[in-house]
Amino acid sequence: MAWDMAVVSAFVRAARKPTYTDAARFRAHLEAPKPDGAPPLRLRRRHRVQIREIDGFRCVTVTPRGGAADGPVVLYLHGGAYVSPIARQHWALISRLAGAGAAVHVPLYGRAPQHTYRETYRLLDAVYADLAPHADRLTVMGDSAGGGLALGLAQVLRDTGRQMPRALTLIAPWVDVTCSNPGIAAIAPHDPWLSTVGATIAGQAWAGGDDLTDPRLSPVFGSMAGLPPIDLYYGDRDITFADADLIARPARAAGVAVDLTVAPGACHVYPLTPTRVGRRDRARIVARATAPAG
DSSP, rough: OHHHHHHHHHHHHHTTHHHHHHHHHHHHHHHSSSOOOOOOOOHHSSSEEEEEEETTTEEEEEEHHHHHHHTTTEEEESTTTSOOOOOOOEEEEEHHHHHHHHHEEEOOOTTTOOOOOHHHHHHHHHHHHHHHHGGHHHHHHEEEHHHHHHHHHHHHHHHTTTOOOOOEESSSSSOOOOOOTTTTHHHHHGGGOHHHHHHHHHHHHHHTTTTTTTTOOOGSSSOOTTTEEEEEEESSSSSSGGGGGHHHHHHHHTOEEEEEEEETTTOOTTSSSSSHHHHHHHHHHHHTSOOOOO
């Protein structure tokens, strides 16, 4: 493991792991008031930022000042185990995307336990209706829980006959809220951040009493056929990595192009981290999302 990833892993092990491994502590985290995740001042100074309300939730659009109207478009769905707000690391990636010429649309969806996946899919339906005319230059991108949302949204779009985005970019997507993959057991001792204890509580709260294997909650249980090309990024010290093959293998078998990048020794959502491998793959993510259509 590179020294900088070792430092990041040590930090998240001290700061985050205790919450995810203790059920009572995670439930307290679930119920605690959290910041609203408003766009930071630095982002507002650098880019054009517009905020509108859709179905009672804010949707932030970040565009480059003086950018082309027909440039690349990104729908970014942030992570946070469906319980935490958008974080500065997300805004930093969004800023990089806008700086490279993309119009980035960021729905600040409701979080558990006050909200469930049902409201979020209604919100995403409305957001995507506005973006569908730009589908040929649209990348749907998400990290962790947001990556699961992105994959679930693509499956819903396919099943309802709507036009697909040109690509999906999934950064350590959490695609199974049941956390039932037996492969997790081998990774769990090495994951400095996540645990199935907290993740299971978060998933149940997000489901609001519904079947956890519903593909809108756990898209690993849905079909991968007919999806747009998928870019996947995982560190191998991340329990969500256990499901990587359950996305890539059936998708490839169905003729979907899948580019799977695995970073040895890296933790969850490593492209968002201030590490050499994080910067490398963050630049790759931005370059691919902002490349000319076609």
